[in-house]
Amino acid sequence: MKKSIAIIGGGSAALMLAAQLDENKFDVTIYERNAAVGRKFLVAGDGGFNLTHSEELEKFISRYTPSDFLKNSISSFTNENLREWFSKIGIETFVGSSKRVFPIEGIKPIDVLNAILTELKRKNVVIKTNHTWQGFEDSSFKADITIYALGGSSWKVTGSDGSWTNYFSEKGIEVLPFQASNCAYEVKWKEEFKSLAEGKTLKNIAIKCDAKERKGELVITKFGLEGGAIYALSPKIRSHLNDDDFATVYLDLKPSLSLEQIRDKFSARGNRSIKKLLIDRLNFDDTQIELLKTLLSKDDFTYLEDLAKNIKNLPITITSAAPIDEAISTVGGISLNEVDANFQLKKIPNNYCIGEMLDWDAPTGGYLLQGCFSMGYCLAQHLNNN
Ligand SMILES: Cc1cc2nc3c(=O)[nH]c(=O)nc-3n(C[C@H](O)[C@H](O)[C@H](O)COP(=O)(O)OP(=O)(O)OC[C@H]3O[C@@H](n4cnc5c(N)ncnc54)[C@H](O)[C@@H]3O)c2cc1C
Secondary structure, three states, rough: OEEEEEEEEEOOHHHHHHHHHOOOOOEEEEEOOOOOOHHHHHHOOOOOOOEOOOOOOHHHOOEEOOOOOOHHHHHOOOOHHHHHHHHHOOOOEEOOOOOOOEEOOOOHHHHHHHHHHHHHHOOEEEOOOOOOOOOOOOHOOOOEEEEOOOOOOOOHHHHHOOHHHHHHHHOOOEEEEEEEEEOOOOOEEEEOHHHHHHHOOEEEEEEEEEEEEEEEEEEEOOOOEEEEEEEHOHHHHHHHHHHHEEEEEEEOOOOOOOHHHHHHHHHHOOOOHHHHHHHHHHHHHHHHHHHHHOOOHHHHHHHHHHHHHHHEEEEEEEEEEEEEEEHOOEEEEEEEEEOOOOOEEEEOOOEEOOOHHHHHHHHOHHHHHHHHHHHHHHHHHHHHHH
8 A cells, every 4th residue: 555745845955855755655745835836946047947956076075064975866866867857858958158057048936836846747756736734733744745946045935034944943852043144145355345236246256264265256135245256155154143242254366376476566666556456467446445444454455565465365254144034945844863764754754844844954056946846856865775
Protein backbone atom coordinates (compact mmCIF):
# COMPACT_ATOMS: atom_id res chain seq x y z
CA MET A 1 0.00 0.00 0.00
CA LYS A 2 1.19 3.50 -0.84
CA LYS A 3 2.30 5.80 1.98
CA SER A 4 0.96 9.34 2.19
CA ILE A 5 3.33 12.31 2.14
CA ALA A 6 2.29 15.84 3.15
CA ILE A 7 4.58 18.62 1.96
CA ILE A 8 3.81 21.85 3.79
CA GLY A 9 4.74 24.94 1.80
CA GLY A 10 4.87 25.12 -1.98
CA GLY A 11 8.16 26.81 -2.81
CA SER A 12 11.24 25.73 -4.75
CA ALA A 13 12.37 23.01 -2.33
CA ALA A 14 8.87 21.52 -2.09
CA LEU A 15 8.28 21.50 -5.84
CA MET A 16 11.54 19.70 -6.57
CA LEU A 17 10.90 17.19 -3.80
CA ALA A 18 7.41 16.43 -5.15
CA ALA A 19 8.78 16.11 -8.68
CA GLN A 20 11.34 13.52 -7.57
CA LEU A 21 9.20 11.35 -5.27
CA ASP A 22 8.23 7.92 -6.62
CA GLU A 23 4.55 8.10 -7.51
CA ASN A 24 4.29 4.30 -7.31
CA LYS A 25 5.26 4.41 -3.64
CA PHE A 26 3.69 7.60 -2.38
CA ASP A 27 0.51 9.67 -2.52
CA VAL A 28 1.90 13.19 -2.37
CA THR A 29 -0.01 16.33 -1.35
CA ILE A 30 1.46 19.84 -1.25
CA TYR A 31 -0.28 22.26 1.11
CA GLU A 32 0.32 25.94 0.38
CA ARG A 33 -1.13 28.88 2.30
CA ASN A 34 -1.31 31.15 -0.77
CA ALA A 35 -3.78 30.87 -3.62
CA ALA A 36 -0.90 29.56 -5.78
CA VAL A 37 2.43 27.81 -5.23
CA GLY A 38 5.85 29.22 -6.09
CA ARG A 39 5.37 32.91 -5.38
CA LYS A 40 8.90 33.50 -4.16
CA PHE A 41 10.20 31.43 -7.07
CA LEU A 42 8.46 33.90 -9.39
CA VAL A 43 9.77 36.90 -7.45
CA ALA A 44 13.29 35.50 -7.79
CA GLY A 45 12.65 35.51 -11.54
CA ASP A 46 12.08 39.25 -11.70
CA GLY A 47 15.09 40.96 -13.21
CA GLY A 48 17.04 37.87 -14.28
CA PHE A 49 16.09 34.36 -13.31
CA ASN A 50 19.30 32.69 -12.37
CA LEU A 51 18.45 29.11 -11.59
CA THR A 52 21.93 27.98 -10.66
CA HIS A 53 25.58 28.79 -11.31
CA SER A 54 27.91 26.95 -13.68
CA GLU A 55 30.92 27.00 -11.34
CA GLU A 56 32.83 23.73 -10.86
CA LEU A 57 31.63 21.57 -8.00
CA GLU A 58 34.30 22.09 -5.35
CA LYS A 59 34.14 25.86 -5.62
CA PHE A 60 30.36 25.69 -5.81
CA ILE A 61 30.12 23.81 -2.52
CA SER A 62 32.52 26.26 -0.85
CA ARG A 63 29.98 29.05 -1.39
CA TYR A 64 27.67 27.65 1.29
CA THR A 65 27.83 28.47 4.99
CA PRO A 66 28.40 26.09 6.65
CA SER A 67 30.00 24.58 3.58
CA ASP A 68 29.80 20.95 4.63
CA PHE A 69 26.06 21.05 5.33
CA LEU A 70 25.02 20.86 1.69
CA LYS A 71 28.06 18.98 0.39
CA ASN A 72 26.24 15.67 -0.07
CA SER A 73 23.08 17.22 -1.48
CA ILE A 74 24.88 19.38 -4.02
CA SER A 75 27.22 16.53 -4.99
CA SER A 76 24.23 14.20 -5.52
CA PHE A 77 22.24 16.74 -7.52
CA THR A 78 24.69 19.17 -9.08
CA ASN A 79 24.22 22.31 -11.14
CA GLU A 80 24.71 20.11 -14.25
CA ASN A 81 22.06 17.62 -13.04
CA LEU A 82 19.67 20.51 -12.45
CA ARG A 83 20.18 21.80 -15.98
CA GLU A 84 19.64 18.29 -17.38
CA TRP A 85 16.44 17.95 -15.36
CA PHE A 86 15.14 21.31 -16.55
CA SER A 87 15.95 20.31 -20.10
CA LYS A 88 13.97 17.09 -19.62
CA ILE A 89 10.88 19.06 -18.61
CA GLY A 90 11.30 21.42 -21.56
CA ILE A 91 13.25 24.28 -19.98
CA GLU A 92 16.52 24.84 -21.81
CA THR A 93 19.13 26.94 -20.05
CA PHE A 94 22.28 28.82 -20.96
CA VAL A 95 25.36 30.05 -19.10
CA GLY A 96 25.53 33.85 -19.02
CA SER A 97 28.70 35.93 -19.08
CA SER A 98 28.69 35.96 -15.26
CA LYS A 99 28.67 32.13 -15.36
CA ARG A 100 25.16 32.19 -13.93
CA VAL A 101 22.62 29.84 -15.49
CA PHE A 102 19.38 31.26 -16.90
CA PRO A 103 16.45 29.89 -18.93
CA ILE A 104 17.03 30.63 -22.61
CA GLU A 105 15.55 33.78 -24.09
CA GLY A 106 11.79 33.69 -24.40
CA ILE A 107 11.25 31.46 -21.37
CA LYS A 108 9.69 33.48 -18.56
CA PRO A 109 9.68 32.54 -14.85
CA ILE A 110 6.01 31.58 -15.10
CA ASP A 111 6.88 29.17 -17.96
CA VAL A 112 9.46 27.49 -15.70
CA LEU A 113 6.91 27.18 -12.89
CA ASN A 114 4.28 25.82 -15.27
CA ALA A 115 6.72 23.23 -16.62
CA ILE A 116 7.37 22.03 -13.07
CA LEU A 117 3.62 21.95 -12.34
CA THR A 118 3.00 19.93 -15.50
CA GLU A 119 5.56 17.42 -14.24
CA LEU A 120 3.80 17.28 -10.85
CA LYS A 121 0.46 16.70 -12.57
CA ARG A 122 1.98 13.84 -14.55
CA LYS A 123 3.07 12.35 -11.23
CA ASN A 124 -0.41 12.81 -9.70
CA VAL A 125 0.82 15.18 -7.02
CA VAL A 126 -2.17 16.87 -5.37
CA ILE A 127 -1.78 20.61 -4.68
CA LYS A 128 -4.03 22.13 -2.04
CA THR A 129 -3.75 25.92 -2.00
CA ASN A 130 -5.25 28.25 0.63
CA HIS A 131 -4.20 25.70 3.26
CA THR A 132 -2.25 27.24 6.14
CA TRP A 133 -0.52 24.81 8.47
CA GLN A 134 -1.11 25.90 12.06
CA GLY A 135 1.02 23.57 14.07
CA PHE A 136 1.75 19.93 14.77
CA GLU A 137 -1.68 19.32 16.31
CA ASP A 138 -3.45 20.41 13.10
CA SER A 139 -5.13 17.13 12.05
CA SER A 140 -6.06 18.30 8.55
CA PHE A 141 -2.45 17.78 7.40
CA LYS A 142 -2.01 14.22 8.74
CA ALA A 143 0.15 11.90 6.66
CA ASP A 144 2.59 9.00 7.13
CA ILE A 145 5.47 11.35 6.37
CA THR A 146 5.44 15.14 6.67
CA ILE A 147 7.94 17.47 5.07
CA TYR A 148 8.11 21.13 5.98
CA ALA A 149 9.39 23.49 3.30
CA LEU A 150 8.09 26.72 4.79
CA GLY A 151 10.80 29.07 3.54
CA GLY A 152 12.71 31.86 5.27
CA SER A 153 11.39 35.19 6.48
CA SER A 154 11.92 37.88 3.87
CA TRP A 155 9.56 39.18 1.21
CA LYS A 156 6.62 38.24 3.44
CA VAL A 157 4.26 39.18 0.62
CA THR A 158 5.26 35.87 -1.00
CA GLY A 159 3.89 33.90 1.98
CA SER A 160 7.28 33.10 3.52
CA ASP A 161 6.92 35.04 6.76
CA GLY A 162 8.50 32.71 9.31
CA SER A 163 5.27 32.67 11.35
CA TRP A 164 5.74 28.93 11.94
CA THR A 165 8.68 29.21 14.34
CA ASN A 166 6.64 28.88 17.55
CA TYR A 167 5.19 25.54 16.47
CA PHE A 168 8.71 24.11 16.36
CA SER A 169 9.94 25.85 19.53
CA GLU A 170 6.98 24.43 21.42
CA LYS A 171 8.24 20.96 20.48
CA GLY A 172 11.64 21.76 21.99
CA ILE A 173 13.22 22.25 18.57
CA GLU A 174 15.86 24.98 18.48
CA VAL A 175 14.85 27.84 16.20
CA LEU A 176 17.34 30.65 15.65
CA PRO A 177 16.17 34.22 15.09
CA PHE A 178 15.94 35.18 11.43
CA GLN A 179 18.48 37.67 10.12
CA ALA A 180 18.82 39.32 6.74
CA SER A 181 21.29 37.91 4.23
CA ASN A 182 22.04 38.95 0.66
CA CYS A 183 20.84 42.42 1.47
CA ALA A 184 21.87 46.03 1.22
CA TYR A 185 24.15 47.36 3.94
CA GLU A 186 24.02 50.78 5.53
CA VAL A 187 26.87 53.24 5.08
CA LYS A 188 26.42 56.66 6.62
CA TRP A 189 27.37 58.63 3.50
CA LYS A 190 27.81 62.37 3.68
CA GLU A 191 24.77 64.17 2.18
CA GLU A 192 26.86 65.76 -0.56
CA PHE A 193 28.20 62.37 -1.69
CA LYS A 194 24.71 60.85 -1.68
CA SER A 195 23.40 63.47 -4.05
CA LEU A 196 26.37 62.94 -6.39
CA ALA A 197 26.59 59.16 -6.35
CA GLU A 198 23.19 57.65 -5.58
CA GLY A 199 22.34 54.96 -8.11
CA LYS A 200 25.86 54.81 -9.55
CA THR A 201 27.59 51.48 -10.10
CA LEU A 202 31.17 50.66 -9.18
CA LYS A 203 32.22 48.11 -11.78
CA ASN A 204 35.14 45.66 -11.73
CA ILE A 205 35.85 46.11 -8.04
CA ALA A 206 36.78 43.63 -5.33
CA ILE A 207 35.47 43.88 -1.81
CA LYS A 208 36.76 42.16 1.26
CA CYS A 209 35.62 41.46 4.80
CA ASP A 210 38.18 39.60 6.90
CA ALA A 211 39.85 37.15 4.53
CA LYS A 212 36.79 36.75 2.30
CA GLU A 213 37.02 38.67 -0.95
CA ARG A 214 34.55 38.90 -3.81
CA LYS A 215 34.96 40.52 -7.20
CA GLY A 216 32.04 42.09 -9.01
CA GLU A 217 29.91 45.21 -8.88
CA LEU A 218 28.49 47.46 -6.21
CA VAL A 219 25.65 49.94 -6.40
CA ILE A 220 25.80 53.08 -4.27
CA THR A 221 22.41 53.87 -2.76
CA LYS A 222 21.03 56.44 -0.32
CA PHE A 223 21.09 53.68 2.29
CA GLY A 224 24.58 52.42 1.58
CA LEU A 225 25.83 49.68 -0.71
CA GLU A 226 24.20 46.80 -2.51
CA GLY A 227 25.04 44.31 -5.24
CA GLY A 228 26.32 40.78 -5.74
CA ALA A 229 29.83 41.43 -4.47
CA ILE A 230 28.75 42.67 -1.04
CA TYR A 231 25.87 40.17 -0.75
CA ALA A 232 28.45 37.42 -0.92
CA LEU A 233 30.16 38.80 2.19
CA SER A 234 26.92 38.65 4.20
CA PRO A 235 28.02 35.95 6.69
CA LYS A 236 31.17 37.88 7.66
CA ILE A 237 29.48 41.28 7.77
CA ARG A 238 26.59 39.85 9.82
CA SER A 239 28.99 38.33 12.30
CA HIS A 240 30.75 41.70 12.86
CA LEU A 241 27.44 43.56 13.11
CA ASN A 242 26.23 41.06 15.72
CA ASP A 243 29.42 41.33 17.75
CA ASP A 244 30.40 44.99 17.38
CA ASP A 245 27.41 46.84 15.85
CA PHE A 246 29.58 47.75 12.87
CA ALA A 247 31.65 46.02 10.21
CA THR A 248 34.51 47.25 8.08
CA VAL A 249 34.76 46.18 4.47
CA TYR A 250 37.73 47.01 2.25
CA LEU A 251 37.24 48.03 -1.34
CA ASP A 252 39.79 47.45 -4.07
CA LEU A 253 38.93 49.91 -6.81
CA LYS A 254 41.52 48.49 -9.20
CA PRO A 255 41.85 44.72 -8.68
CA SER A 256 43.54 44.35 -12.08
CA LEU A 257 46.57 46.34 -10.88
CA SER A 258 48.96 45.70 -8.00
CA LEU A 259 49.91 48.46 -5.56
CA GLU A 260 53.30 48.57 -7.27
CA GLN A 261 51.67 49.10 -10.67
CA ILE A 262 49.50 51.90 -9.28
CA ARG A 263 52.60 53.59 -7.82
CA ASP A 264 54.19 53.34 -11.29
CA LYS A 265 51.12 54.89 -12.89
CA PHE A 266 51.38 57.80 -10.47
CA SER A 267 55.02 58.51 -11.34
CA ALA A 268 55.89 61.38 -13.70
CA ARG A 269 52.72 63.14 -12.63
CA GLY A 270 53.73 66.42 -14.24
CA ASN A 271 51.44 69.24 -13.24
CA ARG A 272 48.27 67.14 -13.29
CA SER A 273 45.75 67.56 -10.48
CA ILE A 274 44.96 64.41 -8.49
CA LYS A 275 41.63 64.16 -10.29
CA LYS A 276 43.28 64.42 -13.70
CA LEU A 277 45.89 61.85 -12.66
CA LEU A 278 43.19 59.37 -11.62
CA ILE A 279 41.34 59.90 -14.89
CA ASP A 280 44.40 59.78 -17.15
CA ARG A 281 46.32 56.95 -15.52
CA LEU A 282 43.64 54.76 -13.95
CA ASN A 283 40.68 55.61 -16.10
CA PHE A 284 38.63 56.49 -13.02
CA ASP A 285 35.18 58.03 -13.40
CA ASP A 286 33.55 60.73 -11.25
CA THR A 287 31.94 58.20 -8.89
CA GLN A 288 35.24 56.49 -8.07
CA ILE A 289 36.91 59.84 -7.50
CA GLU A 290 34.08 61.20 -5.34
CA LEU A 291 34.09 57.98 -3.30
CA LEU A 292 37.78 58.41 -2.53
CA LYS A 293 37.25 62.07 -1.72
CA THR A 294 34.36 61.45 0.64
CA LEU A 295 36.06 58.64 2.54
CA LEU A 296 39.61 59.95 2.73
CA SER A 297 41.04 62.89 4.60
CA LYS A 298 42.42 65.67 2.42
CA ASP A 299 45.95 64.53 3.24
CA ASP A 300 45.27 60.90 2.31
CA PHE A 301 43.69 61.99 -0.96
CA THR A 302 46.56 64.24 -1.94
CA TYR A 303 49.54 62.21 -0.72
CA LEU A 304 50.05 59.78 -3.60
CA GLU A 305 51.46 56.88 -1.56
CA ASP A 306 48.42 56.90 0.76
CA LEU A 307 46.07 57.39 -2.17
CA ALA A 308 47.54 54.37 -3.96
CA LYS A 309 47.19 52.24 -0.82
CA ASN A 310 43.58 53.33 -0.36
CA ILE A 311 42.71 52.62 -3.97
CA LYS A 312 43.71 49.02 -3.25
CA ASN A 313 42.24 48.84 0.26
CA LEU A 314 39.64 51.51 0.97
CA PRO A 315 37.98 50.98 4.36
CA ILE A 316 34.19 51.48 4.47
CA THR A 317 32.20 51.26 7.69
CA ILE A 318 28.93 49.33 7.58
CA THR A 319 26.53 50.29 10.36
CA SER A 320 23.59 47.94 9.80
CA ALA A 321 21.86 45.55 7.42
CA ALA A 322 18.72 46.44 5.46
CA PRO A 323 15.36 45.52 7.04
CA ILE A 324 14.85 41.77 6.97
CA ASP A 325 11.79 41.89 4.71
CA GLU A 326 13.86 43.51 1.95
CA ALA A 327 16.57 40.85 2.03
CA ILE A 328 16.87 38.34 -0.79
CA SER A 329 17.24 35.57 1.77
CA THR A 330 17.43 34.97 5.49
CA VAL A 331 19.53 32.90 7.83
CA GLY A 332 18.17 31.56 11.07
CA GLY A 333 15.19 29.23 11.37
CA ILE A 334 15.58 25.59 12.33
CA SER A 335 19.04 24.89 13.76
CA LEU A 336 21.05 22.43 11.68
CA ASN A 337 21.66 20.47 14.91
CA GLU A 338 17.98 19.54 14.87
CA VAL A 339 18.08 17.56 11.62
CA ASP A 340 19.96 14.41 10.61
CA ALA A 341 21.85 13.87 7.35
CA ASN A 342 18.53 13.28 5.56
CA PHE A 343 16.91 16.45 6.97
CA GLN A 344 14.75 14.44 9.38
CA LEU A 345 13.90 16.20 12.66
CA LYS A 346 15.80 14.26 15.29
CA LYS A 347 13.02 14.89 17.82
CA ILE A 348 10.09 13.99 15.54
CA PRO A 349 10.63 10.90 13.35
CA ASN A 350 9.07 10.94 9.88
CA ASN A 351 9.04 14.74 9.92
CA TYR A 352 11.59 16.54 7.74
CA CYS A 353 12.61 20.16 7.03
CA ILE A 354 14.17 21.41 3.80
CA GLY A 355 14.92 24.69 2.06
CA GLU A 356 15.47 28.16 3.42
CA MET A 357 13.65 27.42 6.70
CA LEU A 358 16.89 25.72 7.84
CA ASP A 359 19.78 27.83 9.14
CA TRP A 360 22.19 27.90 6.18
CA ASP A 361 23.44 30.67 3.95
CA ALA A 362 24.57 31.15 0.37
CA PRO A 363 25.18 34.11 -1.91
CA THR A 364 22.78 35.02 -4.70
CA GLY A 365 23.83 33.88 -8.11
CA GLY A 366 21.80 30.67 -8.21
CA TYR A 367 23.27 29.08 -5.09
CA LEU A 368 20.10 29.58 -3.03
CA LEU A 369 17.79 27.91 -5.53
CA GLN A 370 20.31 25.14 -6.23
CA GLY A 371 20.58 24.50 -2.47
CA CYS A 372 16.79 24.21 -2.17
CA PHE A 373 16.49 22.01 -5.28
CA SER A 374 19.33 19.74 -4.18
CA MET A 375 17.79 19.25 -0.74
CA GLY A 376 14.44 18.40 -2.34
CA TYR A 377 16.08 15.94 -4.71
CA CYS A 378 18.15 14.22 -1.99
CA LEU A 379 15.26 13.85 0.41
CA ALA A 380 13.16 12.33 -2.37
CA GLN A 381 15.93 9.80 -3.15
CA HIS A 382 16.19 8.92 0.54
CA LEU A 383 12.43 8.35 0.84
CA ASN A 384 12.19 6.50 -2.49
CA ASN A 385 14.95 4.10 -1.43
CA ASN A 386 13.79 3.35 2.12
C1 LIG B 1 13.84 39.20 -4.65
C2 LIG B 1 14.44 37.82 -4.61
C3 LIG B 1 15.30 37.43 -5.61
C4 LIG B 1 15.90 36.17 -5.56
N1 LIG B 1 16.73 35.82 -6.55
C5 LIG B 1 17.33 34.61 -6.52
C6 LIG B 1 18.16 34.20 -7.57
O1 LIG B 1 18.33 34.91 -8.56
N2 LIG B 1 18.80 33.00 -7.46
C7 LIG B 1 18.61 32.20 -6.37
O2 LIG B 1 19.21 31.12 -6.30
N3 LIG B 1 17.75 32.52 -5.39
C8 LIG B 1 17.12 33.71 -5.44
N4 LIG B 1 16.26 34.07 -4.44
C9 LIG B 1 16.10 33.17 -3.27
C10 LIG B 1 15.17 31.98 -3.54
O3 LIG B 1 14.03 32.43 -4.23
C11 LIG B 1 14.80 31.32 -2.21
O4 LIG B 1 15.95 31.02 -1.48
C12 LIG B 1 14.03 30.03 -2.42
O5 LIG B 1 12.87 30.29 -3.20
C13 LIG B 1 13.58 29.41 -1.10
O6 LIG B 1 12.82 28.28 -1.38
P1 LIG B 1 12.03 27.50 -0.25
O7 LIG B 1 11.33 26.39 -0.94
O8 LIG B 1 12.90 27.16 0.88
O9 LIG B 1 10.99 28.54 0.32
P2 LIG B 1 9.92 29.48 -0.42
O10 LIG B 1 10.14 29.50 -1.87
O11 LIG B 1 9.94 30.73 0.33
O12 LIG B 1 8.55 28.69 -0.16
C14 LIG B 1 7.96 28.54 1.09
C15 LIG B 1 6.47 28.39 0.91
O13 LIG B 1 5.86 28.02 2.15
C16 LIG B 1 4.61 28.67 2.25
N5 LIG B 1 4.22 28.71 3.66
C17 LIG B 1 4.82 29.41 4.66
N6 LIG B 1 4.17 29.17 5.83
C18 LIG B 1 3.16 28.31 5.55
C19 LIG B 1 2.15 27.68 6.34
N7 LIG B 1 2.06 27.88 7.66
N8 LIG B 1 1.28 26.82 5.75
C20 LIG B 1 1.36 26.60 4.40
N9 LIG B 1 2.28 27.16 3.60
C21 LIG B 1 3.18 28.01 4.18
C22 LIG B 1 4.88 30.05 1.65
O14 LIG B 1 3.69 30.68 1.25
C23 LIG B 1 5.81 29.70 0.49
O15 LIG B 1 5.09 29.50 -0.71
C24 LIG B 1 15.62 35.29 -4.47
C25 LIG B 1 14.71 35.68 -3.49
C26 LIG B 1 14.12 36.93 -3.54
C27 LIG B 1 13.15 37.35 -2.46
